Amino acid sequence: MSESDQEIVTLFVSASMLILMMVALVIVFVLSYQRRVWRQKSAMQALEAEHQLNLLSSAHKAIEATRKRIAGNLHDELGANISAAKLQLQNAKSDEASLEKANEILDESLRGLRRIVNDLLPPTLERFGLKSAISELCAQATTSELSVDLEWLGEEVDLDDSIQLPVFRIAQELLNNSLKHAQASVILFTVSTDETHLSLSYEENGVGFNVDHMVRNIGLDNMHSRAAMLHGSFQFKSAINEGFKAIVEIPLPQKEIQ
Structure with a gap:
């Protein structure tokens, strides 16, 4: 080259x-x-x-x-x-x-x-806390044809009003929706709390509905927004003749170590 x-x-x-x-x-x-x-x-x-x-x-x-x-x-x-x-x-x-x-x-x-x-301002919630307020909801809704119960897992945590009031409103909305539409005979709230989070699950054996064909529901939107406001989540599932289930997960603020 x-x-x-x-x-x-x-x-x-x-x-x-x-x-x-x-x-x-x-x-x-x-x-x-x-x-x-x-x-x-x-x-x-x-x-x-x-x-x-x-x-x-x-x-x-x-x-x-x-x-x-x-x-x-x-x-x-x-x-x-x-x-x-x-x-x-x-x-x-x-x-x-x-x-x-x-x-x-x-x-x-x-x-x-x-x-x-x-309904506007539940005195039991202010005086005795979330557990007593939801228990009162269950007692008021229970009839000879409908069983409404609360199962509280673990010790009751002292909650701030900014948390327990929205959670109570979610529980109230869930129950009201079932009483209006579900034709259920058994409703169960299950609540568990610890130092880091609160979990509320809800289950009833009513007529259910097809989630895929569901039109916008203001009650469900309100529950979503209340949970989101607390940086938590709201999820639900239902099907025809298979009742309705929902779970709410709310993170709790961590206490400062003295």
Whole structure:
């Protein structure tokens, strides 16, 4: 091979090496750029997800605050007025039949008022905690044709209101849905808690439904959003004539070591 041919080969190899290096640099740049874009996109998605959770949390807190205010107004104003009217009727002397009927109406009004206040702001939850509140739900719903039970596994953990109230609302929504639609004869809540998480499972033997053909359900959406607000999860499954099952998993905040 002549000297000129060797120079051409050397030039060709050098050019090829230079091109390969440039291609490699372009690939590295593209990969680095894509990685940076992906990280920025992931960060934005995380911020958006956190923003959505904050909005959900604010919305639910506003709803609960409104419920508390309405419950207080009903109890303090309407309840006091009904009680005062009942006392006046008891002190009246004439037309005993009419007075007795009016007294019965007021008694029923007071019972209805207590039910409304209890639904808006369950006093058992505030005074005695989640276990007692769900137990009360079960007792109120149990009839001769429907068994509603609670199985509590492990020791009861002291929960903050910001956790136990949304979990109670989920339990309340699950039970109400079954009472309205399921035609069940057996309903079981199972709750387990430890220092790191709370798990609530729900099972009933009602008519069930086809999940694939299910239209949007506001009750299920509410339960999803309440669980998400607590950085937890809500999952369910059902089928025709196979009842309904749901499980809620909620992480609990870790206590700081003193």
